[in-house]
Amino acid sequence: MDYFGTSIFSVLAQMRQKRVEEGKTVIDLSIGAPNIPPAKHILDTLVEATKDPKNYVYAISDLQELQDAVAKWYEVRYGVEINPRTQVCSLWGSQEGLAHLALTLVDEGDVVLVPDPCYPIFADGPKIAGAKLHYMPLKKENDYLIDFDEIPKDVAKAAKLMVVSYPNNPTAAMAPDWFYEKLIAFAKENDIVVLYDNAYSELVFDDAHCGSFLNFEGAMEVGVEFNSLSKTYGLAGARIGFCIGNEEVVKALSTLKSNIDYGIFLPVQKAAIEAITGDQSCVKTTRMAYQRRRDVLCEGLTSIGWTVEKAKATMFLWPKIPNGFESSEKFVIELFEKTGVLVTPGSAFGPSGEGHVRIALVQDEEVMRQAVEAIRESGIL
Numbered sequence: 315m316d317y318f319g320t321s322i323f324s325v326l327a328q329m330r331q332k333r334v335e336e337g338k339t340v341i342d343l344s345i346g347a348p349n350i351p352p353a354k355h356i357l358d359t360l361v362e363a364t365k366d367p368k369n370y371v372y373a374i375s376d377l378q379e380l381q382d383a384v385a386k387w388y389e390v391r392y393g394v395e396i397n398p399r400t401q402v403c404s405l406w407g408s409q410e411g412l413a414h415l416a417l418t419l420v421d422e423g424d425v426v427l428v429p430d431p432c433y434p435i436f437a438d439g440p441k442i443a444g445a446k447l448h449y450m451p452l453k454k455e456n457d458y459l460i461d462f463d464e465i466p467k468d469v470a471k472a473a474k475l476m477v478v479s480y481p482n483n484p485t486a487a488m489a490p491d492w493f494y495e496k497l498i499a500f501a502k503e504n505d506i507v508v509l510y511d512n513a514y515s516e517l518v519f520d521d522a523h524c525g526s527f528l529n530f531e532g533a534m535e536v537g538v539e540f541n542s543l544s545k546t547y548g549l550a551g552a553r554i555g556f557c558i559g560n561e562e563v564v565k566a567l568s569t570l571k572s573n574i575d576y577g578i579f580l581p582v583q584k585a586a587i588e589a590i591t592g593d594q595s596c597v598k599t600t601r602m603a604y605q606r607r608r609d610v611l612c613e614g615l616t617s618i619g620w621t622v623e624k625a626k627a628t629m630f631l632w633p634k635i636p637n638g639f640e641s642s643e644k645f646v647i648e649l650f651e652k653t654g655v656l657v658t659p660g661s662a663f664g665p666s667g668e669g670h671v672r673i674a675l676v677q678d679e680e681v682m683r684q685a686v687e688a689i690r691e692s693g694i695l
C-alpha cells in the first residue's frame with residue numbers, strides 16, 4: 315500500500331458529498347463516468363439473458379461466440395485479422411486488464427515506460443507488479459505525442475513494457491500514422507511489449523477517423539490492444555473489455571486471470587456480442603452527443619473568458635487553468651466552492667499534468683450550459 319497515497323479522487327468525492335449534504339447544486343465533470351445508456355437492442359439482449367436461470371453458472375471462460383464476434387468486429391471495424399481462439403481475452407473492463415497485465419511481464423524492479431500525464435491505472439498497474447516507472451512526458455509542443463528520442467538509451471534497453479494510448483486521456487490528443495510506425499520500430503529495437511489502450515477510437519469528432527494499433531505492420535509481434543465497450547456502447551457498469559493481439563501476451567494474461575476470476579457473467583458476454591455485431595448506428599449517436607456537449611462547453615467557456623480548445627477526440631477537455639492560479643488543485647477547489655462545478659486537477663494524472671484541468675463531458679448539453687452560467691456568475695475568471 316506504500317505505493318498508493320490518498321487519491322485526489324477521494325478528496326474530490328468528499329468535497330462533493332459535503333456540498334450535496336448542504337443542499338447545494340453540484341455539476342460533476344470530474345470522473346469519466348458515461349451517462350449515455352446502451353441502445354435498446356443491447357439492453358434487450360441483456361435483459362432476456364438475465365431471465366434465463368442457466369446463465370447463472372460460472373462462465374469460467376469466454377464463449378466461443380464472443381471470441382468469434384470480437385474477431386469479426388476487428389475485421390469489419392478495424393480491418394484487423396485475428397485468431398479468435400488465441401488472440402482474444404475478455405476483461406472485466408479494460409481497467410482490470412490494465413491493473414493485471416504487468417504482473418505477467420514484469421519482475422520486481424523492472425522498468426516500465428508510462429506516459430505523463432496518464433490515466434492513473436497505466437502507472438498503478440505496473441506499480442502493483444513492483445515495476446520501476448520511467449515517465450514519458452507528453453508535451454503540448456509535441457502535440458502530446460511520446461518523444462521516443464527523449465527516452466535514454468539505457469532506460470529503453472532495460473524496459474519490459476510500455477503503455478501507450480491515443481486518443482488520449484487526459485490530453486485528448488490523437489496520433490498520426492508515422493507515430494505508430496515509430497512506436498513499433500522502437501518496441502522491436504528495444505524488445506519491449508506495447509500495451510496499447512484504444513478506449514476512445516469511436517469518440518473522434520468532426521469526421522476524423524481512428525483505427526487500431528494492430529492495423530500497423532509489426533504491431534501484432536510487439537503488443538496487444540485493449541478495447542472497451544464502456545463508452546462506445548454505454549456498458550461501463552456491465553464491465554467488459556478485451557485484450558487482443560500478440561498470442562503470448564494474451565495467453566499469459568488469460569492464464570493469470572483464470573487463477574483470479576471465473577469469467578464474465580454470461581448475460582454480459584451475450585450483450586457484448588449484440589453490441590459489437592448488431593446495428594452500429596448507436597455508436598454514431600453517442601459520438602455526436604459527445605461532440606455537441608464539447609461544442610456547448612468549449613464555446614460557452616471561451617465566450618466568458620476561459621479559452622478552452624475543442625478536443626479532437628475522447629470525452630475530455632484539457633484546458634490550461636486560467637491565469638492567476640497557483641496550481642491546478644487550488645483552482646479546482648476554488649472553482650468548486652464558488653460554482654459547484656467539479657473538474658479534475660491535471661496534477662492527478664502525473665507531474666506534467668500540472669497547469670491543466672481535465673473536464674469530462676459526462677453531462678447533457680443543458681447541464682453544460684448551466685455550468686458555463688455558474689462560472690460566469692461566480693466571477694472566478
Ligand SMILES: Cc1ncc(COP(=O)(O)O)c(C=O)c1O
Binds near residue numbers: 541
Ligand atoms: C484511457 C482509459 N482506459 C481505460 C478506461 C477504463 O475503461 P473500462 O470501463 O473498460 O474499464 C478508461 C475509463 O475512463 C480510460 O479513460
